[in-house]
Each structure stands twice: as structure tokens, then as C-alpha cells.
Amino acid sequence: MKHLLKLLDLSGQEIIEILNLADQLKYETKHGIEHPHLKGKCLGMIFEKSSTRTRVSFEVGINQLGGYAVVLSSDGSQIGRGEPVQDTARVLSRYVDGIMIRTFEQSEVEALAQHGSVPVINGLTDFCHPCQVLADLMTIREYKGSLEGLKLCFIGDGNNMMNSLIVGALKVGMTVSVACPEGYRPPAEILEFASTYDCFEITDSPKQAAKNADVVITDVWTSMGQEEERKKREAAFAGYCIDSEIMKLAKPDAMVQHCLPAHRGEEITEEVFEQNARYIFEEAENRLHAQKAVLVKTMGGE
Ligand code: CP
Ligand code: NVA
Secondary structure (H helix, E strand, O other), X not given: OOOEOOHHHOOHXXXXXXXXXXXXXXXHHHOOOOOOOOOXXXXXXXXXXXXXXXXXXXXXXXXXXXXXXXXXXXOOOHHHHXXXXXXXXXXXXXXXXXXXXXXXXXXXXXXXXXXXXXXXXEOOOXXXXXXXXXXXXXXXXXXXXXXXXXXXXXXXOOOHHHHHHHHHHHHXXXXXXXXXXXXXXXXXXXXXXXXXXXXXXXXXXXXXXXXXXXXXXXXXXXXXXXXXXXXXXXXXXXXXXEOHHHHHHOOOOOEEEEOOOOOEOOOEOHHHHHHOHHHHHHHHHHHHHHHHHHHHHHHOOO
């Protein structure tokens, strides 16, 4: 695998192979079995947005694989002063063995991959969050045993998380139902992809989407970079909170996922969050294992 820019670029089989490797690396990590697949290799990490999980899990992950990380933020580097991405790509490719980037425009990630000569991994853009969704699928499979045929429901904004969940879940054979208000639907490219699947539904009714779901997922209503829209969004998403009433419509053994950070009392109630904390924090842990699999597949040249 050359890069991980978006899940649309991967086949269902490739996603499953990443999850299989992630499971193996998790097992090895838990049992103290060393796995220095990327000994001496350097991962450059570019952050143009804030991060807790992505930042720490990638840095710990590359270290566990025998490599190390160099971190650049937009302020404090020439990226924040407008150096073109084509130039950054060609410079960094001469220093590091792979680049993880968190930024705004998907086109910037694609340009980095196009102009650089090392693997590029998308650590979140406005369009998608592939690393998170690999961890989500890994967690669902861990608890449910398999993915095929399960119903995944996402309630909330048609944002990076909804986009990647739709693509990833459909590609691995899940049924997907999403609920979002008019005006906050996923972009046309995602809806076009999803429309080729009979097992995809989009509605403005959270109750409809939650019916018989095996997994219920949400994310913040206001993503990074949208802070000025907060008030407008709070009004638009009223009624889209995952609460115990919504959960009654899902399967009795349904699990809840949240990529975090969570805003209790907005997209999810404190009660539902805490009832599902074991799944949600396993999901956070699995960022580490899923990303190590991605690092091995890309920087290890597999
Ligand atoms: N879920 C996620 O990507 O978390 P961070 O923003 O903390 O990296
Ligand atoms: N949709 C959120 C995800 C954060 C991990 C954002 O983009 O801010």
C-alpha cells in the first residue's frame, strides 16, 4: 500500500487485511512481543489542527515499531506562513520515510502524496478520517466477532467521520443507516458512492436510523475549523442527541462508538456515554494498533 489518503482508495479486502494486521500487532503489544518492522525509520507528522489521540498514538506507534517521529505544527513551521505544499512535500521526502498529516483540505493531503516520494497517511481532513474509522471497524469486529451483515448507524453531522464510516462500513459488508438534518448531509462524492449499495439509507430521522442497529455512532456537531457556526449548528442538530430513548430502538446488545473528544449533553448524553465507556475507550486504544498496521503497510512497503 503506497499511501492512506482516504478509504475510497482501498478495497474491502485491503481494509480487512489492515484490521487483521492490527489485531496481530495488538496481540504482540499486549504480550510484550517486540515487532520492530520499521527499525530506524522516521515518521514526519504535520499538524495544522489540534490533536490528542492522533498525535500520541502515532508517536507511540512508530516508536513501538522501532522508528521515531518528528512533529511539525503549522505555527512554528513555514507551513503556517504559506510555503506551498508541493515544496514541503519535496523537502520532507528527503528527510523522512513517511508523513502523517492532519489538515483542512483533502486536496492538500493528495498534493503532498503527489509531489512527495514517501508514503502519506491522512490523520484527518475536513473530508475524512480514515485512521479513526479503521480503529472503529477493528473495535466493532473485536466485540461482535465479524462485520459483515451488521447494521451501523451514524447520527449527526455529514462530516469527516460520517464520510469515512459510510465508505469503510459499506466496503466491509455492513448495512449503513445515517441520520442528519437537511443541509448537513455528506458531500455528493460520498452519497454517489453509497448509492451503489442497496444496504445504505440516509434519513433526517435519528429514530429511523437507529432501528435494529448493532452499532450506534456519533461525533461532535461542530468540527475543528467550524467554531464560528457553533450556535447555528446547535439549533440544527437539536433532536440528534444519542440518548436512552434512541438506544431502545437499537438492538439490545448494541454498542456505541465515539471518536472523541465528546460533548456530553450535546451529541450524546452522559448516561449513554458512560454505559458504553468500555467500547469507546477500547476504540481510542485501537487507534494505536490500527495505525501501526497502516504504518507497516505503507512505510514497510507491504
Ligand atoms: N479522534 C481523534 O482523532 O482524536 P484527536 O483529535 O485527539 O486526535
Ligand atoms: N469531526 C471532528 C473529529 C475530531 C476527531 C473534527 O473534525 O473536529
